[in-house]
Structure formats: structure tokens, C-alpha cells
Amino acid sequence: QQPVQSPQAVILREGEDAVINCSSSKALYSVHWYRQKHGEAPVFLMILLKGGEQKGHEKISASFNEKKQQSSLYLTASQLSYSGTYFCGTEISNFGNEKLTFGTGTRLTIIP
Amino acid sequence: NAGVTQTPKFRVLKTGQSMTLLCAQDMNHEYMYWYRQDPGMGLRLIHYSVGEGTTAKGEVPDGYNVSRLKKQNFLLGLESAAPSQTSVYFCASSYGEALSTEAFFGQGTRLTVV
Numbered sequence: 001q002q003p004v005q006s007p008q009a010v011i012l013r014e015g016e017d018a019v020i021n022c023s024s025s026k027a028l029y030s031v032h033w034y035r036q037k038h039g040e041a042p043v044f045l046m047i048l049l050k051g052g053e054q055k056g057h058e059k060i061s062a063s064f065n066e067k068k069q070q071s072s073l074y075l076t077a078s079q080l081s082y083s084g085t086y087f088c089g090t091e092i093s094n095f096g097n098e099k100l101t102f103g104t105g106t107r108l109t110i111i112p
Numbered sequence: 113n114a115g116v117t118q119t120p121k122f123r124v125l126k127t128g129q130s131m132t133l134l135c136a137q138d139m140n141h142e143y144m145y146w147y148r149q150d151p152g153m154g155l156r157l158i159h160y161s162v163g164e165g166t167t168a169k170g171e172v173p174d175g176y177n178v179s180r181l182k183k184q185n186f187l188l189g190l191e192s193a194a195p196s197q198t199s200v201y202f203c204a205s206s207y208g209e210a211l212s213t214e215a216f217f218g219q220g221t222r223l224t225v226v
Contacts (some may be wrong), residue, residue, distance in 0.1 A: 001171060002154065002156070002171065005154075032214065032215065039218050041202060041218060041220055042155070042202070042214065042217050043217075044214040044216070047167075047213070047214060062176075087155060087208075089155075089215070096126035096207070098162075099142075099145070099157060099160050099168070099170060100145060100155055100156075100157070100204070100206070100215055101170075101171065102147070102154050102155035102156075103154055104152065104153060104154035105154045105155075
């Protein structure tokens with residue numbers, strides 16, 4: 001039931017843009033995005049609730065297409081600090097028994 | 113606030129030994145989770161709890177047991193450790209309920225089973 005993320009890895013030069021995709025086979029209640037630096041815990045970026053909303057966080061934004069059960073994370077004008085592994089987490093509405101399930105991650109490397 | 117605290121941070125076990133990992137949160141969160149992280153596998157959900165006294169199985173529950181006797185604590189037990197349980201374990205918590213909220217992670221426990 002893990003969501004599927006693509007690509008698995010991407011290397012960018014500083015200033016370039018990236019898109020990370022997340023898809024699920026089940027209807028989603030919400031999508032979370034987290035970033036993990038090597039040797040550290042995942043850190044929250046944003047949540048998108050069903051309704052097709054789009055959110056932004058400085059130069060990092062995301063969209064959620066409820067009908068397609070997909071979400072995309074957009075990183076524009078990437079900075080060295082954006083390097084890390086990005087995880088999407090998905091929740092399926094289950095009447096108060098929701099569980100947060102993560103994808104396998106996308107490793108992003110930004111080079112000068 | 114301490115947030116989410118995991119104990120211990122590192123541990124080496126021999127095959128067949130047992131141990132308990134402790135996760136404590138001071139944010140009055142309802143939901144708590146245990147994940148394991150292995151190279152190329154992402155974060156896989158072991159067990160989770162939606163409130164004090166409740167637990168539920170995740171994607172990879174075999175070989176693990178959990179308890180949530182107090183709202184702030186979520187314990188993960190390995191009754192008979194196996195080399196396949198070598199991993200980094202993360203605990204997380206969130207407010208949960210009907211409104212989805214961010215999950216806060218502990219710093220992880222690196223477990224090696226030899």
C-alpha cells in the first residue's frame with residue numbers, strides 16, 4: 001500500500017527546477033511531504049488535503065489531484081540546502097483510524 | 113519542549129535476544145507510529161496507535177509487538193531479534209483525529225542484530 005514515488009533519484013545543478021511525483025492506488029484523504037537529510041529524522045514540509053489545493057513554501061510548492069490520486073512536489077531555483085531524500089506520505093480516510101504510509105523516497109542531489 | 117524522544121539511540125543485539133524501544137512525546141498527540149527505514153525501501157509502517165490503549169498493524173508488523181498504555185508513550189518490542197530486523201527505527205506522532213496534521217519524528221534508533 002506504499003505510495004509510488006518517481007523519480008527514485010535526481011541530480012540537479014543549483015538554480016534548476018525539479019518535480020517529484022507521488023501516486024496511490026487508493027483514494028486519498030491527504031498527502032504529506034517530508035525531507036530527510038542524511039543521518040537525520042524526516043522534517044515536515046507541507047500537507048495537502050483532498051480538494052485539489054496547491055500549497056507553497058518559499059520556492060517549494062505542491063499540488064494534489066484527488067481524482068488521479070496523485071501529488072507533485074515542485075522545487076524551483078533549487079539551492080544546495082534542498083539536497084536530501086523527499087518522502088510523500090499518504091492517508092486514506094478510515095473513520096478515525098487513519099494511518100500515514102510513506103513512499104520509497106526520491107533522493108535529490110544539488111551540485112554547485 | 114522535547115518533542116518526540118526515542119530511547120535508545122543505538123543498540124546491538126544478538127540473534128534471539130529481546131528488547132524494547134521507547135518513544136515518548138510531550139505534545140499531547142493522539143496518533144503515534146513506528147517505522148523502520150532500510151536502504152531503498154523508504155519508511156515502512158510497523159504498527160501505529162490512534163489513542164491510548166489502542167494499537168493497529170501497519171505494513172510490516174511480523175516480529176514486533178507494541179503497547180500504548182499511556183498516551184505519551186509508545187513501546188516497540190522485539191521478542192526474538194533476527195538479523196532481518198537490523199534497521200533504523202523511527203517513531204512519529206501527530207494530533208490525528210479527523211483533521212490531518214503534520215507528523216513529528218524522533219531522532220531514530222539504529223539497531224544492529226548480529
